[in-house]
Amino acid sequence: MSVGRPPATMTEIAAALGVSSATVSNALSGKGRVSVELSAKIRQAAAERGYVPSHAARALRTGRTGVIGLVLPDISNPLFPQIAQAIEQAASAAGYGVLIADSRGEIAQQTAAIGRLIERGVDGLIVVPRRGSRVGDIGTPVAIIDSPSTPGNTVSSDHWEGGVQMGRHFAALGHRKVLLIAQSRESNVQNDRIGGLKAGLGQDIGCETLWVGDLEAAHGAGCALGLAARVADGFTGFAAVYDLLALRALTELQRGGIDVPRQASVSGFDDLVWSSVVMPPITTLRQDLATIAERAVEALSDAIADSDTSTGERMDARPGLEPVPMTLVARQSTGRATMPATRMVVADAFDTRKDGR
């Protein structure tokens, strides 16, 4: 990064070389029909002078900013940062900048966030919708990251299939009664996971779903879930739809004097950093966020390209995108249940370095 004279413009390079700025533009963009020699000369001059294209000018001229917007429901959610990181990575590789917006709080915030981003001139949006919300036609190309059951240009993990894997894991461990623990009935992701879990457990295993949201509506946030009583009722498996719920379940069980995994197995979803550090480490499903991000960016690029050509074609009409598989990470929390454990992989040595600065 040379300080000193400011980076040259095309016009300046053109003047210095005694050619037209159109030729400079063509040479630099590569599209041009410019002789090889001249092109080389121009490139060199540009490099020497530290030419940096003006995104503003280009945007004004072409109507494209080269920036996409990322709308997250609550950036501080432990999983979203990883999504943001993966998106930034993928977008960067595709030549896009990423403008962020936070839609937490009221549902209206999501609309507001989208509006802000559009006003800033983003070429398209990637949105992780708030629970229970739909992203309507916003007149701008968009890709959604949610659940395969969400309509529109949606890319996501195969939450259902993940649930199936986990259900089978519990079945293989020999559990007969499993409690499924979810937060909100409105969440597509949670519903998918619950559905998959049931399918994976199969007909023969008794299961019931505990909606923590309902409980909390009645007894307040952080209320007891009555899990120890469930153990007394014969439940030995506790499959939560995300890790923090799993941790809450684990803690409540332990406090109630239940030994995990000897008397009960506990599992989560998403493999957050701490999930492998608690005692016992939590069995969970890992999302392939890098792939999801790549697909989302790709889907969005396509949508942006299309929005140029065909006017007004419904994005929703696109063929559904293939859901991305999740990976089961078996850890000690489902390690050796009362029943003979059939599979157990102790994964992930402690690694707490991530938190460091």
Added chain:
Amino acid sequence: MSVGRPPATMTEIAAALGVSSATVSNALSGKGRVSVELSAKIRQAAAERGYVPSHAARALRTGRTGVIGLVLPDISNPLFPQIAQAIEQAASAAGYGVLIADSRGEIAQQTAAIGRLIERGVDGLIVVPRRGSRVGDIGTPVAIIDSPSTPGNTVSSDHWEGGVQMGRHFAALGHRKVLLIAQSRESNVQNDRIGGLKAGLGQDIGCETLWVGDLEAAHGAGCALGLAARVADGFTGFAAVYDLLALRALTELQRGGIDVPRQASVSGFDDLVWSSVVMPPITTLRQDLATIAERAVEALSDAIADSDTSTGERMDARPGLEPVPMTLVARQSTGRATMPATRMVVADAFDTRKDGR
């Protein structure tokens, strides 16, 4: 968001009203010397036609994009998302968009990320530097979020004072030998926290610092820290410099048969979501990220404004910014040590909703 005709431009509004675009510009920006009536008429017309200013055109003309860049060392770090959220909030309120970049991995990535952002034409940067790195003069206004001991336009929590609070907390609980647990000697933040802890503990309390990074360099990531042996040596306090380390300590102690908090107290820093959900909940220090973000955005705005006026004045010359206080959140992990507990606030009922979607 009306679909249909595209939003009008100033020129179109001007034409429709039979005035000049200069007048429209003046009326809409408010700076103008335009009669009240005309101004009102123009505003109304703009509103009716859904006028949206072209950021690209404005940027091209003024040389300002109204966008700031946020450079984070590792977005997936559990704390940074909260920083990102707070920054987005503050920036948004100040009329800025936020472009993100991720500088994880090699140290060169930080420079690369900064370069990408500058090329995109950001007006300034907020960077959370990688451990042990310095942000030199990059020819663009910048605000740093790190530690008060970092030179430059730096805003941060008062990590040292936080350490003092925690040290006093341990002292008040009657501990006589406290082990300080940190990861990296290169981290300004960690060094500040360690320094504060020592000061807060005072002369009479024995303490020693365990650098986990050193240990891991020798024995590999995730190696045992030998904490139970420390208890045998008389250590009753274990103060980690961030929550994930505290969790690791807690887990290792429990696995070693040590009862926390009866036989040993454990504390962390940062109050991550799960810190209140593990058993026992972890005593920690909460950063006031909202305030930090506001200050950072404000400091950056000032730097941007200055960069217009005075040419080339060193940003580093600015007077240091006041560090932001942290708040001690006392929980059960330091609840009742072997010694009589003098203070204990049970904070935060379970609240796991944050993870939901």
Added chain:
DNA sequence: CTGAAAGCGCTTACAG
């Protein structure tokens, strides 16, 4: 293969 010209939408001196 190369150049002259127009124009994207705004803002900013400068006249009137």
Added chain:
DNA sequence: CTGAAAGCGCTTACAG
């Protein structure tokens, strides 16, 4: 108080 004009840096038909 209002308008005409120039120009930010680029790209894109259109000529030559």
